[in-house]
Amino acid sequence: MNSKFLKIAFTTVFAIPFGLVSSDSIMASGISSGFEQNQAEEYLLSCGGGGGGGGGGGGVASKKARKAKQAKAKAMFKQRKGIPLTDEEKALLAE
Secondary structure (H helix, E strand, C coil): CCHHHHHHHHHHHHHHHHHHHHHHHHHHHHHHHHHHHHHHHHHHHHCCCCCCCCCCCCCHHHHHHHHHHHHHHHHHHHHHHCCCCCHHHHHHHHC
């Protein structure tokens, strides 16, 4: 048999149908990504939106409490490392 004939036969039997199937899957991948995008948007909507800051925890008292907690953590870190503490940090650790 001729190798050129085998190449042509292989191309017609396997490569052409495979090309048609793979080109359809490439077109379908765009459809599936659009579907995934829609599902993600629906999920965000069902969970209360996709941003906007959320509610709760934005008051003045909570901000002061958070800053005090951070200051105490910083003072404890300095104490563990052996770094000299200021009078305010000593007072925080004494509480």
